[in-house]
Every structure is written in C-alpha cells, then in structure tokens.
Amino acid sequence: MTATRTLGSTGPQVSALGLGCMGMSALYGESDRAESIATIHAALAAGITLLDTGDFYGMGHNELLINEALRTAPGAAREQVLTSVKFGALRTVEGAFTGYDGRPAAVKNFAAYSLQRLGTDHIDIYRIARVDPDVPIEETVGAIAELVEAGHVRHIGLSEVGADTIRRAAAVAPISDLQIEYSLISRSVEDAILPVCRELGIGVTAYGVLSRGLISGHFSRDRELAPGDFRAMSPRFQGGNLQHNLDLVDALRKIAEQKGVSVAQIAIAWVLGRGTDIVPLVGARRRDRLTEALGALDVTLDAADLSAIEEAVPAGAAAGSRYPENQMAHLDSER
Numbered sequence: 001m002t003a004t005r006t007l008g009s010t011g012p013q014v015s016a017l018g019l020g021c022m023g024m025s026a027l028y029g030e031s032d033r034a035e036s037i038a039t040i041h042a043a044l045a046a047g048i049t050l051l052d053t054g055d056f057y058g059m060g061h062n063e064l065l066i067n068e069a070l071r072t073a074p075g076a077a078r079e080q081v082l083t084s085v086k087f088g089a090l091r092t093v094e095g096a097f098t099g100y101d102g103r104p105a106a107v108k109n110f111a112a113y114s115l116q117r118l119g120t121d122h123i124d125i126y127r128i129a130r131v132d133p134d135v136p137i138e139e140t141v142g143a144i145a146e147l148v149e150a151g152h153v154r155h156i157g158l159s160e161v162g163a164d165t166i167r168r169a170a171a172v173a174p175i176s177d178l179q180i181e182y183s184l185i186s187r188s189v190e191d192a193i194l195p196v197c198r199e200l201g202i203g204v205t206a207y208g209v210l211s212r213g214l215i216s217g218h219f220s221r222d223r224e225l226a227p228g229d230f231r232a233m234s235p236r237f238q239g240g241n242l243q244h245n246l247d248l249v250d251a252l253r254k255i256a257e258q259k260g261v262s263v264a265q266i267a268i269a270w271v272l273g274r275g276t277d278i279v280p281l282v283g284a285r286r287r288d289r290l291t292e293a294l295g296a297l298d299v300t301l302d303a304a305d306l307s308a309i310e311e312a313v314p315a316g317a318a319a320g321s322r323y324p325e326n327q328m329a330h331l332d333s334e335r
C-alpha cells in the first residue's frame with residue numbers, strides 16, 4: 001500500500017488507512033495475542049504507518065501489545081510507524097467507565113505511563129478520548145502542547161468533540177486531526193463538524209467505518225456476543241434495530257456483488273471517498289480481515305455507485321444510536 005494522506009495542515013503524512021488496535025485488547029470479546037501481533041506485522045508490511053490505541057484499551061494491554069509488535073517487527077517498518085494514543089478515560093477494575101480526567105497534571109501522568117508501556121520516546125498524536133466536563137479544553141490541550149514543547153508528543157489530536165470545542169482547542173495550539181465515528185450509518189459529522197475541520201485545516205481519523213462490524217457483511221443475527229462486548233450493549237445491535245440494520249447491509253451487499261467487491265470493502269471505500277483529509281482506522285484484528293480492508297484501497301466508486309449506495313443506505317437510515325444513552329452523554333460531538 002503506497003497511498004498516503006496528510007492529517008490536516010499541520011499533521012503528519014500517514015498511510016491512507018490506519019490500523020485501530022482496540023479490538024485486540026478490549027470491547028469486542030476474546031482476541032488471539034499471536035494473531036493480533038501477526039496482524040500488526042502484516043499491516044506494517046503492507047505499508048500501514050498509523051497505529052491507533054488508547055491507554056484504557058485493556059488498561060495498558062493494548063499499548064504493551066503494540067510495544068511487543070513493534071519490537072519484533074523489521075526495523076525499517078518500525079521506523080515508519082506513528083502512534084496515535086487516547087487517554088483520559090477512568091475505569092474500574094471490572095472495566096466500567098466512570099468518567100474522564102483532563103487536568104493538566106493528569107495529562108502528563110497519563111503520558112508518562114503510555115511512553116513507558118509503548119517503549120517509545122515520543123507519542124506521535126496524543127488526544128483525550130472524551131472531554132472532561134470539569135476541565136476547559138484549553139487546559140487539557142495546553143498540557144499536551146507542553147508535552148509537544150518537551151519533545152514527548154509530536155502532534156495534538158481531538159476525539160469526539162463538536163464544532164465549538166474544535167475551535168477552542170485550535171485557538172490554543174495546532175490540531176492535526178479529529179478522531180470521530182464516521183461511516184455510511186454514522187454521518188452526523190457531516191453537518192457542522194467536518195466543515196469546521198476543513199475550515200481550520202484539521203484532518204479526520206474516522207473510526208467505526210464498519211460500525212463495529214455491523215456493516216462489515218460478516219455480522220449476523222445469531223452471532224453470540226461475549227459478556228463485556230460493547231456490541232451487547234449497543235442500541236444498533238439490539239432486537240428489531242439489529243434486523244433493520246442488517247437489512248441495510250443486505251441492500252449494500254447487492255451493490256458490492258455487482259462490483260465484485262465485499263460489503264466491508266465498499267463501506268471502507270465510501271469513507272475513503274468522502275475526502276482526502278479523512279483517514280479511516282480499520283479495526284481488523286486478524287490477517288484475513290486486514291487483507292479484506294486493504295482491498296478497499298483498490299475500489300473506485302463512481303457517481304452511479306455512490307447514488308446506488310445512497311439509495312440503499314440513506315443518511316440517517318440506521319436504527320439505534322451509536323452508543324448507549326449513558327455513553328452518548330459523554331459525546332461533546334453530539335451536543
């Protein structure tokens with residue numbers, strides 16, 4: 001994969017697809033450590049240069065996994081890799097999310113632990129996962145700017161924030177990218193958020209481009225979800241909502257079949273096609289899924305394809321919100 005994109009006007013050049021490593025440690029049930037590492041190695045070999053993680057994905061497990069994968073990867077690939085790390089989520093031993101901490105002292109503390117776990121001397125893009133309602137974004141971003149000044153962080157990112165917060169953050173320091181959910185069935189970013197990012201020269205790293213597997217073409221009604229799997233609590237995966245959403249996938253499948261590509265490839269290609277300022281983070285945790293995702297880079301959607309897709313899955317067509325109600329409340333982007 002040689003396709004690259006630049007994150008905003010101040011951010012780094014990265015591969016056109018990034019690899020999101022969350023599912024290798026948390027939230028989607030069991031995963032296989034050896035296969036996870038093999039998937040990261042395969043991603044690097046294929047030219048992926050952006051690895052996304054969070055310090056709270058498996059409470060450090062994901063960063064340690066990335067550390068191991070990078071230590072055992074060929075040097076040339078390792079040197080190209082950029083790490084994108086989220087921090088700030090507070091969790092219990094049982095894994096419940098209890099809030100967010102964006103105080104400057106906490107930001108520096110989180111970063112010190114992440115650097116140690118990742119085994120690197122800097123983090124390429126650092127961002128708070130959700131805004132701490134008790135700390136002005138200016139203070140949180142200001143603390144990351146101090147980490148940039150000290151050489152511990154290269155770029156500042158944002159996650160799931162709305163237009164006003166983007167403006168306030170960008171007034172403090174250059175922002176490379178906003179990480180936010182964006183897919184055929186999660187398009188709320190298009191109204192106000194994407195235009196502000198474009199106005200301010202901020203890139204987008206899009207997550208959930210397969211809506212956590214729902215629109216991958218591989219999800220079915222009878223799939224058993226492990227306790228603690230995010231999808232077991234996600235409104236889009238429940239009862240009638242799930243059936244409605246899988247019907248949308250069936251409509252998409254017809255278009256994919258006509259083009260000789262898979263449903264996942266058409267869904268990823270659609271996000272890739274929304275602008276060269278957008279880098280989809282694919283959540284593959286197995287090599288076969290990664291290979292499929294990479295195939296999206298070869299899919300071209302022409303005007304006829306795009307209107308067929310729009311007809312099959314119109315904006316707002318999904319049933320159910322993208323997070324459970326208590327987690328929606330933490331999304332500055334949805335205010």
Ligand SMILES: NC(=O)c1ccc[n+]([C@@H]2O[C@H](COP(=O)([O-])OP(=O)(O)OC[C@H]3O[C@@H](n4cnc5c(N)ncnc54)[C@H](OP(=O)(O)O)[C@@H]3O)[C@@H](O)[C@H]2O)c1
Nearest residue numbers: 020021022052207208209210211212213216283284289292
């Ligand atoms: N900033 C934020 O708030 C936020 C929130 C969530 C995630 N993220 C980041 O974004 C990354 C991607 O998010 P996501 O994992 O929810 O995205 P996703 O790509 O929508 O979903 C990934 C899931 O889709 C399934 N899948 C089926 N076919 C696939 C294929 N060909 N390629 C990839 N996945 C396929 C996999 O499930 P099976 O393995 O079961 O097949 C996988 O676990 C995360 O890893 C994380 O780094 C950020």
